[in-house]
Amino acid sequence: MLAIIRHRFTYAYDTSSIAITEMYKNVTSSVRYTGLTSESFPIQQGTRQGGKSSPLLYLLYVNELIKELESSRLGMCMFNVDLCSPTVADEMVLVSFSKSGLDQMLALCYNYAMKWRFEYNAAKCAVVICNSPDKGHSEHSFHMDQQQIEIVDQYTHLGFTCDKYVSTHLLIQEACRRLRGTFLSICNIGIHPENLNPLTSRTIYKSVVIPKALYGCEMWSNSSNTDIAKLERAHRFCLKYMQRLSPNTSNLFTHSIINMGSIQSIIDYRKVQFYGQLCRLPFQYLAIIG
Secondary structure, three states, X not given: OHHHHHHHHHHHHHHHHHHHHHHOOOOEEOOEEOOEEOOOEEOOOOOOOOOOOHHHHHHHHHHHHXXXXXXXXXXXXXXXXXXXXXXXXXXXXXXXXXXXXXXXXXXXXXXXXXXXXXXXXXXXOEEOOOOOOOOOOOOOOEEEOXXXXXXXXXXXXXXXXXXXXXXOHHHHHHHHHHHHXXXXXHHHOOOOHHHOOHHHHHHHHHHHHHHHHOOOHHHOOOOOHHHHHHHHHHHHHHHHHHHOOOOOOOHHHHHHHOOOOOHHHHHHHHHHHHHHHHHOOOHHHOOOOO
């Protein structure tokens, strides 16, 4: 039985490797524009757009660059954990404490791109200089080969906007907009509180609206009381709307009757969950102090 299991495992492995090879053999593509389709042309590099395996295959392709950046010790490092190049699919961030460090990391990326025949688009890249005086930045410049990379006050990465002050003001403003907007959009497509039990509306609100509005809230810090108050008002608006309550209804009554906590408690709970996930990480991924 053990031999049969091993044989099946080997067969499955060989089959998957053949499938990936065949998937990218003799691949052609064409361009369609204004109703016209171009002649087919061969695709000699890259992964399939929208393919489920494409992000994993790309990470395998770029893994050597990530290892090279980490071993250079030019980027940010906390204790024994390298944080110089957090990467998700083809979205990479370079983090360094100095201009010279970032310049050298950009050079490593450019050289790797030249070696493996792909290009960086400097126009889609940006540099954010955090927690530094505004004066003196005019003489700073960053380049990818001959292309200059723009210095900006804020940049959005994976839907998470970071500004040069590492502030959560813009993030909370966007969360308020998403909280109201997503909830009202759901109501307008026919899932209206007038036709639903409030408990059903609460379930939809918790499973769809809250995750979208509070995306990335685990990383929020130094939030002002004013910003949190705006978020609480948007939260209470949704709770009162789904229960068909008057805007003048007591906040305590609004929360308790539907058994829904404040937005601050929801954010704190998500932060604790995230902390728990970090604590359960394998030992080799944890920072060791001491």
